[in-house]
Amino acid sequence: MTTMIVAIVALAVINFVFKAAGPAILADREFPPRVQLVIEAFSPALLAGLLVVELLGQHWELFDWTTLPGLLGAAVAWRLRAPQLVCIAVGVVVTVLTRLATTLT
Amino acid sequence: MDDEVPAGWRSGFRVGASLAAGAFALAVSFGAFATLHGWPPAAAIAMSVVVFSGSAQFALVTSMAGGAGLTTGLTAAALINTRFIPMAAASARDLRGSRWRRAVEGQAVVDGSWVSAQRPAGGLDREKMIGATLVQWPAWILGTAIGAIFVPSTRFIHTAGLDLIFPCFFLLLLLDALRSRPEHRRVAVAAVAIAALACLAVPPGVALLLCGVAASLGIPRPRRRTA
Numbered sequence: 001m002t003t004m005i006v007a008i009v010a011l012a013v014i015n016f017v018f019k020a021a022g023p024a025i026l027a028d029r030e031f032p033p034r035v036q037l038v039i040e041a042f043s044p045a046l047l048a049g050l051l052v053v054e055l056l057g058q059h060w061e062l063f064d065w066t067t068l069p070g071l072l073g074a075a076v077a078w079r080l081r082a083p084q085l086v087c088i089a090v091g092v093v094v095t096v097l098t099r100l101a102t103t104l105t
Numbered sequence: 106m107d108d109e110v111p112a113g114w115r116s117g118f119r120v121g122a123s124l125a126a127g128a129f130a131l132a133v134s135f136g137a138f139a140t141l142h143g144w145p146p147a148a149a150i151a152m153s154v155v156v157f158s159g160s161a162q163f164a165l166v167t168s169m170a171g172g173a174g175l176t177t178g179l180t181a182a183a184l185i186n187t188r189f190i191p192m193a194a195a196s197a198r199d200l201r202g203s204r205w206r207r208a209v210e211g212q213a214v215v216d217g218s219w220v221s222a223q224r225p226a227g228g229l230d231r232e233k234m235i236g237a238t239l240v241q242w243p244a245w246i247l248g249t250a251i252g253a254i255f256v257p258s259t260r261f262i263h264t265a266g267l268d269l270i271f272p273c274f275f276l277l278l279l280l281d282a283l284r285s286r287p288e289h290r291r292v293a294v295a296a297v298a299i300a301a302l303a304c305l306a307v308p309p310g311v312a313l314l315l316c317g318v319a320a321s322l323g324i325p326r327p328r329r330r331t332a
Contacts, residue, residue, distance in 0.1 A: 001145070001148070003169075003175055004144060004145075004148045005148070006175060007165060007169065007175055007178060007179060008148065008151055008152045008155060008156065009155070010175075010179055011152070011156050011161060011162075011165055011179060011182050011183075012155035012156050014179065014182070014183045014186070015156055015157075015158055015161065015186055015189070016212065018183075018186055018187065018189045018190050018193065019189050019193045019208075019211040019212050019214050020193070020207075020208035020209075020211050020212070021190060021193065021194070021208075022190060022191070022193040022194025022195070022196070022197050022211065023193055023194070023196060023197045023200050023204075023207035023208055023210065023211035024204040024205070024207055024208040024211070025197075025204075026194055026197035026198070029197070029198070030198065031195075036227065038320045038321055039191075039195040039320070040223070040227050040286075041289055041292045041319075041320035041321075041322065042191065042192070042195065042317055042320040043219075043220050043223045043282060044279060044282045044283060044286070044289040044292050044293045044296070045292050045293070045295070045296040045316045045317060045318075045319040045320040046188070046192075046216065046220060046296070046313065046316060046317070047220050047275050047278050047279040047282060047293070047296075048279055048292075048293040048294075048296035048297045048300065048316065048319070049296045049297075049299070049300040049312065049313045049315075049316030049319075050216055050271075050272075050275045050313065051272050051275040051276050051279060051297075051300075052296075052297050052300035052301050052304065052312075053300055053304060053309040053312055053313055054271050054272040054275060055272050056300075056301060056304045057304065057309065058304060058307075058308055058309055059304070059305060060304055060305060064263075064268075067268070067269050067272065070266065070269045070273065071269070071272065071273060071276055074273045074276060074277065075276065075280065078277055078280050084120075084123045084274075084277055085122070085123055085126075087273070087277055088123065088126070088269075088270060088273050088274060088277070091266075091269050091273040092265075092266040092267070092269050092270065092273070093266070095266040095269045096264070096265065096266040099263070099264065099266070
């Protein structure tokens with residue numbers, strides 16, 4: 001139990017320092033234009049990465065093709081300008097139905 | 106409908122609600138996962154309160170359950186969260202107050218909130234990011250508590266399609282981002298390729314960090330002059 005408490009406290013401190021360092025040290029300083037462009041591009045890069053990592057997991061162990069129709073359904077709903085929560089609901093329903101159909105066949 | 110991105114606290118709370126749904130589902134699975142790997146429910150919940158980082162928490166529990174020592178477990182978890190260093194640094198100009206206050210506000214940097222708070226013209230919507238994080242934090246703690254105490258099966262989460270919430274949300278955020286900045290398409294494509302390949306060899310947090318390389322494509326290529 002002591003090891004667990006040490007692990008929790010240490011990880012909390014590490015996490016705090018990681019997030020605090022930049023804002024505390026850099027303050028109002030501006031980045032050079034080229035660096036700023038890279039920072040702005042970091043957002044779509046991270047989002048695309050998060051999407052893939054969530055879908056595949058380490059060694060692709062999480063990959064499940066039944067999520068793909070759900071994501072497609074959510075994308076179609078997005079294209080039709082549906083609100084975000086509706087898009088997610090569409091994705092979940094399509095995935096559940098796909099899994100149900102897979103189980104029945 | 107226009108493509109204007111809503112801003113401010115209210116927008117943050119609204120985005121946070123969507124993110125919280127995904128965070129809640131993931132937290133339930135984390136709570137159950139930690140308990141099944143020998144962590145008392147109170148310890149799992151405490152971790153979610155003070156750490157509030159899914160990937161790092163999963164990494165720590167996985168490493169320590171796999172026989173790795175404290176140092177190895179912490180190293181894996183820390184490595185996964187190194188992405189927060191440049192993300193928080195990039196937010197520095199848009200946070201307010203003294204160095205200490207900025208350091209505290211920097212704690213609101215979590216993946217979904219940070220990404221959704223990016224302004225199309227550059228910079229970060231401080232209120233939106235903090236608002237989105239404030240909604241997710243209790244959802245993360247509550248989800249962990251429910252998962253740790255009731256330990257629902259991963260089969261249930263799979264059957265109910267709850268595992269789709271997070272990737273679906275990231276897809277929608279990505280589509281929104283590309284709608285407002287189409288020039289970032291090649292960045293996204295490169296990041297997808299990097300993440301897919303990296304997932305085969307390194308932990309997910311490191312794969313995410315490597316995706317940052319794709320951001321270098323955000324610099325416009327110099328145009329060749331024609332005679």
